[in-house]
Amino acid sequence: xxxxxxxxxxxxxxxxxxxxxxxxxxxxxxxxxxxxxxxxxxxxxxxxxxxxxxxxxxxxxxxxxxxxxxxxxxxxxxxxxxxxxxxxxxxxxxxxxxxxxxxxxxxxxxx
Numbered sequence: 170x171x172x173x174x175x176x177x178x179x180x181x182x183x184x185x186x187x188x189x190x191x192x193x194x195x196x197x198x199x200x201x202x203x204x205x206x207x208x209x210x211x212x213x214x215x216x217x218x219x220x221x222x223x224x225x226x227x228x229x230x231x232x233x234x235x236x237x238x239x240x241x242x243x244x245x246x247x248x249x250x251x252x253x254x255x256x257x258x259x260x261x262x263x264x265x266x267x268x269x270x271x272x273x274x275x276x277x278x279x280x
Contacts, residue, residue: 183210184215187204201215
């Protein structure tokens with residue numbers, strides 16, 4: 170469940186404060202804790218804002234089984250696209266004024 174929504178100015182100032190405190194802090198977490206305490210916020214709230222401002226997402230990498238599923242899905246999608254492309258080429262060659270040239274080209278590229 171989400172808690173309170175803070176104004177953008179508060180979020181921006183908290184991120185700024187963390188950045189300002191980083192050079193004198195022993196770690197990023199220490200800077201986050203100091204900034205949070207200074208502003209009366211929970212450290213995890215400030216941590217979330219800071220990470221988001223840094224472009225860090227909480228998306229986890231795919232597990233090997235999920236990678237296999239994704240690869241299989243993408244291969245099937247590629248095969249469908251290649252099949253559709255081949256059908257479009259075949260269909261367009263039948264309507265092309267230089268049909269024999271297109272057919273010859275298709276025969277050569279099929280090798």
